[in-house]
Amino acid sequence: MNGYDYDLFVIGGGSGGVRAGRLAGAMGKKVGLAEEYRMGGTCVIRGCVPKKLYVYASQFSEHFEDSAGFGWSLGAARFDWQKLVAAKNREIARLEGLYRKGLESNAVEVFASRAELVDAHTIELKADGRRVTAEQILIATGGRPNRQESLPGHELCISSNEAFDLEQLPESIVIAGGGYIAVEFANIFHGLGVKTTLVYRGREILSRFDHDLRQLLQETMVAKGINIILGAVFDRVEKRAAGGLRVSLSNGEVLDVDQAMLALGRVPNTAGLGLERAGVATDKAGAVVVDDYMRTSVPHIWAVGDVTNRVQLTPVAIHEAMCVLETAFKNNPTRPDHELIATAVFSQPEIGTVGISEEEAARTCADVEVYRALFRPMKNTLSGRNEKMLMKLVVDANSRKVLGVHIMGQDAGEMAQLLGISLKAGATKDDFDRTMAVHPTAAEELVTMYTPSYRIIDGKRID
Incomplete structure (x- = not known):
């Protein structure tokens, strides 16, 4: 030694x-x-x-x-x-x-x-x-x-560290943030019966994800009853004499809640x-x-x-x-491979994604094909639930290589893990087309979208 x-x-x-x-x-x-x-x-x-x-x-x-x-x-x-x-x-x-x-x-x-x-x-x-x-x-x-120590009253807020061990489940909560941690906790608390508000400074939640995923998830969360306030941030957090907290927002709104949570990154x-x-x-x-x-x-x-x-x-x-x-x-210099990392957001419904978004593809490729299926999954027919499922393939039209796969719906994270192998191996749209579907499954949509929903040529969408 x-x-x-x-x-x-x-x-x-x-x-x-x-x-x-x-x-x-x-x-x-x-x-x-x-x-x-x-x-x-x-x-x-x-x-x-x-x-x-x-x-x-x-x-x-x-x-x-x-x-x-x-x-x-x-x-x-x-x-x-x-x-x-x-x-x-x-x-x-x-x-x-x-x-x-x-x-x-x-x-x-x-x-x-x-x-x-x-x-x-x-x-x-x-x-x-x-x-x-x-x-x-x-x-x-x-x-x-990130405790956002510049925020007056930040010490009154919980973070993801404390959220798991609250002494009791609050009746209401407001969460600051629009990333995956904020979105996941908003869905968790709402599912447990808590009146939930999400406050985010941007125009849509999950800013780094494909636009279709962001938009559809946001619409679905609102339809469930989660209150989403965009274009605003916490200005001040104070204790209320009657108990709980008063959260003042930059847009002038004031929210009285039992708990306030900061989910502003790490x-x-x-x-x-x-x-x-x-x-x-x-x-x-x-x-x-x-x-x-x-x-x-x-x-x-x-x-x-x-x-x-x-x-x-x-x-x-x-x-x-x-x-x-x-x-x-081991005298074997090895670089970590950070390309094509599949990831999931355990929202409800969840998101699974691997590869680049439609927006990124449009900036980097001259000709992009987008295959998109929006449908009501079989499980939701008898239940009467109106939630839709989204499947999306982003393809380089010239090489036929699949650049990105984006899914929102049940088990999207599980699908993303397997699709990560396909994209890492360099699968083309033709490889997807040659793959036999497993029926009846939601995932079969990934191999049965034969015609592009639209194309993006030199940055311009062509339907």
Whole structure:
């Protein structure tokens, strides 16, 4: 180990850090890992996992309604918030145990402590002041919610961190933001019976997604009863004498609610890590600057995941961690592949997407074909639900390559995962056309849209 205590020391016990530590330990490296809170990071403890569990919980209200059309008669439904929170906590504890077991079974030394860099090879464990050295260091401290500290009354608002563990379910909530976190929580709270308002400064929610997806989801959410206020932001949050909060908006509206939530993105968790003492460069947002191989400005210090503020997705952090090990320990320089990342928004209905939007294709391709199907899925016929499903293919007319696939509807995220393989393999529209449909499924629309809905030539739409 060239005189160092560890071959690799990982700061952060989230998905990326744990994967790097576990696999490095399996390679026979001496590995240390420090985590100041709980093992599993944002995804397991206060992100993807509890969010998806709460999405499932919030969907049952509609499932109960839909069942009547299929001949079911149900009694009065009752929801117990505390029971959901307790069940969630048990599942997270189970997953945290698995993460810890994976590390320990590969001889990784785990420290329940905040860790800070003293210099380029030395880490101080704040729990007891102990200092250790490492030949290679990985920064995997993730991100944290943007608390918008310039907002008067921001301390009265919750973030996604606190939303999972409220003492009681509020009767009303207003959420600031229009990204996937804000949209998902708006649907969760609404599905659980909370009067929900979403406030977003833009003209449409989910600004980075394909326009058709944004527009249709927004219309569907409004039709469900979610109040969406656009072109406005929180100006001030105050306590009400009668209880609850008063939220004043930039457009002059005033909302009296039980809870206010800030879902305004996430920022890199780098404050106080001692990066400057080690010579690790950060950008204006505080993100660790890395090269194509996840190496920082210090050659033996690496960073992966949300702390780099590039692609804030758990599978990306895991993939980057594996690439770091290939580069650092196997003499196999490996770049993470950030192209064509499939993603999902667990709204209701959910969104699944991979590749570029119609708008981006129109800017980059001379001739674009757009195949679009908007239909009422079979499940909604007997239930009487009027929600529509959207399937959309964006195709380069010259190469016939499928550039993007965008879906809104049940199981859209599951479809996006499989479609990600097709697009990564370079599938063309002709490949889709040659694929036999599975009937009856909603997904069969993806391989039965033979004629373009319209084309975009040199930026101009032609119907």
